[in-house]
Amino acid sequence: MKKIHVVDTTLRDGSHAIGHSFSVEDVTKIAQGLDASGVELIEISHGDGINGSSYNYGFMKSSEMELLKAASKVIRNAKLTVLLLPGIGTVEDLKYVHEHCGVTAVRVATHVSEADISKQHIEAAKELGMTAVGFLMLAHMSTPSEIAEQAKLMESYGADYINIADSAGHLLPENVSEIIKTVCSAVSIPVGFHAHNNLALAMGNTLAAIEAGATYVDGTLCGLGAGAGNTQLEVLAGVLDLKGLDSGLDFYGLMDVAKDVVTPIMKRPQIIDEDSLMVGYAGVYSSFFLHVKRAAEKFQLESRDILVELGKRKMVGGQEDMIIDVAYQLSQKK
Template sequence: MNKQKINIVDMTLRDGSHAVSHSFSPEQVEKVAGGLDKVGVSIIEVSHGDGIAGSSVNYGFSKYPEMDLIKSANKVVKNAKLGVLLIPGIGTIQDLEEAHRNGASVVRVATHVTEADVGIQHIEHAKKIGMTAVGFLMMSHMGSPEKILEQAKIFESAGADYINLADSAGYLTPDGVKERVSILKENLSLPVGFHSHNNLGLAVANSIAAVESGATYIDATCRGLGAGAGNTQNEVLCAVLNRMGYDTGVDFYGLMDVAEEIVEPIMQRPQVINTPSLMLGYAGVYSSFLLHTYKAAERFNLNPRDILVELGKRKMVGGQEDMIIDVAYSLSQQNK
């Protein structure tokens, strides 16, 4: 191993929550987090799929209080850092403080790719209370490399420890990833991370493109569990990085065992690229919209593909899940 260290950020218990309708139990969280901690991932993220305080009518209710889930993870996480996601407008500084009291030491403050300014106070407060703070730019395909750099500098000035780009729709190709990561590496003093969805089957390839462009934090989930067609599959990612000579610090065999023996039995369905998931990537729609779109399509007797295309045309972003019903209703009226 003679290449840079790549930090694996495992989000099975956060983005993976979308794929199980936010039903992780404290016991399941303890098993998954304990297994991930033992195999050497760098950060283990635990919260509602839409971040702390996401449990709601708009985003789906959690079966168990997420602070109980964070406490359960904190019992067994001894080596990794325990993290949470916070989307300003959903989670508050008070929610962040509660997560910190319950053991979270990392917060990733997630905003739309053009709206980093709404996360400044959250980054600053996280640093004030001693947390690692990450500026997380969602739907990065909707921002030019220059716009992304502008927004990343806002997070950098607020005190962020690293910048994470999120291909929330699974829309980017490797060239698009390289353009966006490279401009940050060339112009920031901070490390860069990358988050991918597999809606076009490119999650691992895009993650490798990010690494080759200088990213040192890569998001992944066991079995690829996540919104839409899922995220970068952690076991596959680590296999490829190992083959390429990168140091992940992860016990590869142990990670495969966690995925197969602990995570897979929890999954409600195989994580595959079906037609609606493919349409998310094709239309550039936020991946957590998928299950909401299914429900709206059934309610209004519509083809979910039509809803997803219309959402893409309207450039809907994370946090606008309530608009899916409006779009579906509008389409149903047009069909009369």
């Protein structure tokens, strides 16, 4: 029976969906439930990775250090994992959480074309004896062969596996399949996949990734996550079971944590509304929204038309100041 390794990111990607307000008590209960239910990696960080708590990305209610320490007390089998975006998190942060908070794995995340900035962090993690994952975000912005080249870089730095992230929820199953196959052929380490549900395809794409050779997949309880959320973990446990794949997950156990602990914390249901649908359709960063809405008002345009244009131009985080130019150009065309 094919083994599928399941990574939970409720306490990291899910953090976006509740304004980074997880308490020590929430984290203790959720981490304990995930660990008892057979999840292999439990990722806990600010939504934008370790040290993300800031004016720019939103402040956390409780510090990452507190949350990680609380989780480390209750985790018996899983690897306590952080996400680290080079530039936001540093090698020093990584050393600190490894030494003081029981963190044993790190996923080093870069834009899909910028694997080279992960070198020092992956190498540092391996020197510390940690599991190190190369995590490539916004995969829809590169071709499969370009992604494979970036994955090879991360492999050369010592990554234990490569995780491909459809951060905007823009990919279709056939795209996922082609990317995963190409990356699997290029590297000799395992390959994983992180889905978003903006086009209602989180589960479909996760299965397409597995069919194409991925052996690590991400999920979150109740699908809690940025935009339309992630692959719903407790549903994934049932689906993998029906497919005859060995995930080692306790289906009922995960359902119980989802219902009893996560559902009461949620600020809104994890549905696909116009905003998250348009992010997925256009293939843009969800952090563009506020800027786009302001620009739309200023130039009497529809937000969605601006989003589509930004997607066409493959705008990435950091280019927010160009949104107003795009809106101006669209208004001139009108």
